[in-house]
Amino acid sequence: MRDLANQGHISFVNVGCGNRPTRRYDPTDIEAFMLARKSVANSRIVAGGRSTTQSQTIDASDFQARLDARAKARSQV
Structure with a gap:
């Protein structure tokens, strides 16, 4: 968490009074960070004799739209 905060990915509140910061993280900031980073690994794909793994970010609304369309x-059949 400290590295992510230092890189500016997650904000924190410094509640310390001394030389070292005492960090407190807002749960909504952590949740927003997790949603932005959420991904699902696809099955392995063999490319040029090497197996690689691709990842894809999934939006829940896209998933629901596909379920509704299906x-x-x-029902029309």
């Missing part, structure tokens, strides 16, 4: 398509 349900609508099934």
